[in-house]
Amino acid sequence: MAALIQAHTLSKIYNRHQADEVRALSEVTFSVEAGEAVVLQGPSGSGKTSLLSLIGCMTRPTSGQLRIGEKEVSRLPEPFLARVRRETFGFIFQQLNLLRDLSVLDNILLPLYPADLKTAEMHSRAERVLEQLNLLEKQRMKVAQLSGGEQQRVAIARALINQPEIIIADEPTAHLDSTLSKELLVILEHLKKDGKTIVFATHDPYVYQHRLVDRRFSMHDGVLRKAE
Amino acid sequence: MQRSLAFGAYLLFSSLLLALLLYSGRQQADTVAEHYFPANRQLVKQLGLTDLSIWSEARYTRHPSQADLFTAFQDYPGAFDHFPAGSIIGPGCLQGSPSLSFQKRGQP
């Protein structure tokens, strides 16, 4: 069976041919099987976030190929990339990136608006994820009124609403205390059990040493190595 | 859903209100065209009027169609009637000019 994510000699150069040219990734080759949990570790600036952006179809590689499932995505035009993002990925950002003045429900419904779904279907999905993350009672509250842990759960709910195959999480525990980190990993473990593929970037030992992690890679100056 | 419904309702309501106003205006105009315009037209005809009486301050505003051809700004006693001055500075006071007054019935 082919791997779910297959990257072959992926490179990313920002501000190409300019004075401030940055080589963020050099010829990264790796693959992730469906259902795996993979961690990218490494110091900040090592290219973890760039690799996650590439895998998550938020930007296109300067060179190399990337396959998500059966699809070659490295040269897809923008509207198709957006569709792949919407249908395949759920993102949990380091900064959460929630719209703080909107209600919890409005926030988690956001990824569904451009999709052609029936209203009833949207709301039943929302109810399911809200229940899963124990947020049902808070759904009418504004995100700004919630605690840090609750906000984190809203971000996860938003990532799950479009029933993605792959969850991408960039430093998910960076702003959480140890209790909340534990809680988060419990949730992620459940997701893995449900068959989701998870790709993390982190430098938190608690995360990369956790039992849910199948494989670890370390990154340094845009080069990917298998971690010991 | 509620917001777009409310917005749609507002748009519908105000469009209908506007349409209603325009329609009633048309009706009103028809009535006027039947009664008021003919009476005024008759009055114009009988008195031989040539102009609307809107601005009485100068000849070219009171009788624009009858004003002299080449002296466009003319006639208001004491007015600085050159645009834009005329519309910014008030007319001055004329010394020793005639005035209009009335005598109530029964008063000397």
Next chain:
Amino acid sequence: MSARLKILEHALASMARRKQKNFAIIAVYTLTVATLASILFLTQALRNEAANVLLGAPDLVVQRLLAGHHDLIPKQYAEQIAKLPGVGKVTPRVWGYYYDSLKKVNFTLLGVNDASEPPLLAGHLPTSGRQCALGRGIADTYGVEIGDSLVLVDSKNRTLLYEITGLFSHQSSLLTNDLILLPEAELRRFFALPDSQASDLAVQVYNEQEVSTLAKKIKHQLPDTRPIGKMEILHTYDTVFNWRSGIMLTIFSSALIAFCILAWDKATGISAEEKREIGILKAIGWETSDVLLLKFWEGLAVSLSSFLLGTIIAYLHIFFFGAGVLGPVIQGWSVLFPKFDLTPAIDLYQIFALAGLTIIPYIACTVIPSWKNAVTDPDSVMRS
């Protein structure tokens, strides 16, 4: 529900978050539209009024020009003109102005011969020497009624009294507001006009098509005259209101431009917050076109609601409240200003033009500046 409507839902939710700002913009926008629409409605109604009512004006008015300005015309000209084929009745008109320096009002004095009752007049026209009829504007300004007397001072400084026998009704105010009607013979005495001359001549022409030909003939036979056709009179009103409304359009178009600058500034100065939001939406799977649709809805929501509200306000202002706010602007220094009781005359083309000129630029102002952000790759969201 389609994706478009769901994005509208989000646009409204998103605007509700910035209530104060959006209400302020809608208020300014509505005011601008209301002002522009008021001007359009008012001038259109006045033009319509002039076009309908002045159809009764003389087919031709013949003035005499002396040294480039209007002078008295000899009555024998009337006989000459009457001999031209196609000419009906030629009526010498006698009229002039009278200035009240206390109230700073100019009146129009008009001589009448015909004592048959005209419409819209309470009482009757002056018949004997010491009688007069007045327009409603004068009666209201001076607070007089039928039976009171008008006091005029003639050019020899003699004080003359005229009993008021008739008052015109409000409905004719746009025509008769400042009129003082005296019997023609009396007016001649008052102005010391010689019997052999008149102010001008009103000429009846049987065939409307021939008015301009006749005007040419008159001008040829009597080179010192200036014939003014009815169509010219109506045309004058068209241009007068264009010019008048032109001034205000100039003033208020600067208001509109100022508003556009505000809108442009608001929209181009896309805040960091808005940029971040666009990034988030794109990152979670919105396409560029979805983001632009969102901005389109935002612009449309503001501009369409303001346009409708503004137009309704303008309509009520002009036709229900007698142009109370705009009136004084048009009034200028005029003291005797008729109360506007205007007949609605709406040009749908103008309304659509106004809609196009206000709604489309605003939407452009909201959508275009977001474009650059909407097409940028969303990976910057990951790094913030």
